[in-house]
Amino acid sequence: MDAQPNSPEARDIRYNLHAYTDARRHQQTGPLVIEKGEGIYVEDNNGKRYIEAMAGLWSVAVGFSEPRLVEAAAKQMSKLPYYHGFTHKSHSPLIDLAEKLVQMAPVPMSKAFFTNSGSEANDTAIKMIWYRSNALGQPERKKINSRKRGYHGVTVASASLTGLPNNQISFDLPIANILHTSSPHHWRDALPGESEEQFATRLADDLEKLILAEGPETVAAFFGEPVMGAGGVVVPPAGYWEKIQAVLKKYDILLAADEVICGFGRTGNMFGTQTYDMKPDIMVMSKQISSSYLPISALLINEKVFEPLADESHRIGTFGHGFTAGGHPVAAAVALENLRIIEERDLVGNARTVGAHMQKRLRELASHELVGEVRGIGLIAAIELVADKATKAPWGKPGALGTLTNGLLQQNGVISRNMGDALAFCPPLIITEAQIDTMIDALRLSLDEALKQMKA
Incomplete structure (x- = not known):
């Protein structure tokens, strides 16, 4: 790359290691x-x-540079620039956003838990699922199913859920107890002459065979994006989610809907779970929750998930998980204003x-x-x-x-x-x-x- 020594491009090459980038090629091409x-x-x-x-x-x-979000951030920054939600503490934006999200949910949800990214939220969901299994006296029920080509993040656990090779090669991933079933990409993976409905039936059968091979008593949850995003915008075939959910219900396996990309309007409904009539036990949200003006993400959990967690935290004396900036007041205030704009407009x-x-x-x-x-x-x-x-x-x-x-x-x-x-x-x-x-x-x-x- 031909750039002046002190140009932004040259300084970037000198000092930055970029996400999802060939580091050697970047030294040649620049940003x-x-x-x-x-x-x-x-x-x-x-x-x-x-x-x-x-x-x-x-x-x-x-969109970029929305004045109302800038104003919401500045107003909250001047009032309470930081606080946390640990040890019985809270603040108004955290309370207001939790209430808003639980009320917006397309299926009954009980509680919201805040993190900083989709990766952290999915990582937290995994920990909650394992914690819940222990609370229920089912310590063997720890396996979690996701899909080939699915994307759920890049932390050690969430990258294990992700079904894309480049997120796992040379990282020594996936970790144990993560299973991957078939990708729902009809154009690429259907058999000759196989209709979408037939393809969806075969994928549901593949999932059931995997569950039976592993032992239903060992499988805790299934993670899926309503529409796969980073795996190539894979839209599920006709009947897919109906058939998958029937298998999960048969074996009492939790459904975690990763709404990080689909949530807050992307598919033409407020949530992708509405578009495909999904009934999740856990919903994971990020990105459009604040239009990414500030980092924030959330999990919604239903009573089926919350009640065992509450019991186990009482037995232990604490729910030993959380992030310093989880539910940050400025990010929460921006998210609330962002959701108002989505609804008003x-x-x-x-x-x-x-x-x-x-x-x-x-x-x-x-x-x-x-x-x-x-x-x-x-x-x-x-x-x-x-x-x-x-x-x-x-x-x-x-x-x-x-x-x-x-x-x-x-x-x-x-x-x-x-x-x-x-x-x-x-x-x-x-x-x-x-x-x-x-x-x-x-x-x-x-x-x-x-x-x-x-x-x-």
Whole structure:
């Protein structure tokens, strides 16, 4: 990379190790340095503006630089800049946000517990599940099931739940007692001629066989995203969640819904669990809860989970878990104001109507020579790129075509993210149909440019 020695790019290379980045390649290419954000747009340090088609990291629901969130943070910072929820302590934003989330939940929930990220929340859920099993006198019931291609975070336990190889290779993961069942990606994994309903039935059978092989008395919970996000925006096939939940109910296995990406409007309902009629015992929330203006995440647990935890904490004398900044008053105040904006501006409705337009426009690209599949719901989608539509074969090394096209798309003023050869789109919930059209036009141009380069 040709950069001045004291430029932001050069200093970044000198001092930063980046997440989800090839560290050696970064030394050659350097970063895209983002300096400003407004609405659905961000601007780099050279003054170039981009549509942020990933809402940052699936998360900036109300857009960038929302004045009401800035004001909420400043007001709370001046009143109570920090306090905690340990040892019978609390504060108003913590109480108000817990009440709001429990009341918003689409199924009956009992209590909220606050953490700082989706990873921490899923890690905490695992600990709660194990704690509960001990409280119930079932110390053998510790195994937890998630899915191949699922994403649940990067802490030691949550990265073990995650079903993506790059989150586990060389980290000595997964840890013991984490099981992975089939991915619900019909386009990629269905047998020839297998309908979505038949595919879903087979996946439910796969799960039941795994539970029986392990011993139902040893399996405590199942974790799943309503729609898989970082695994490539995998939308479940028809009947999938109904069939999976029937298996879990048969063996009295808890369901933990990871709503970190789907929650607060993304799928066209307030929660992804509503979109797919899920009945979770645990709901994990982050990202759009505060539009990621400040780090905050939450777990909601029902009575079935809470009551044994309460009994065990009483027996021991404490629930020995918590985070210094869990339920931070400033983050909680921002989250409350963010949720007010989502409701007042009907951004869930916008995700439904503008999302339908985005899905329609993306599906117009299905005939493009490089597009193998278009999938999505609401304001979340992906296009899967292939070199050969018939065989679904990649162009060279898997991920090479996605990387090429994503780079061209960024040059054309749209920031997306490729997970292998799947390009994802998850724009802020405030996006308009006209802005969607601009985004899709840039995508079509980028696909054409990629095809031209491949044939050169």
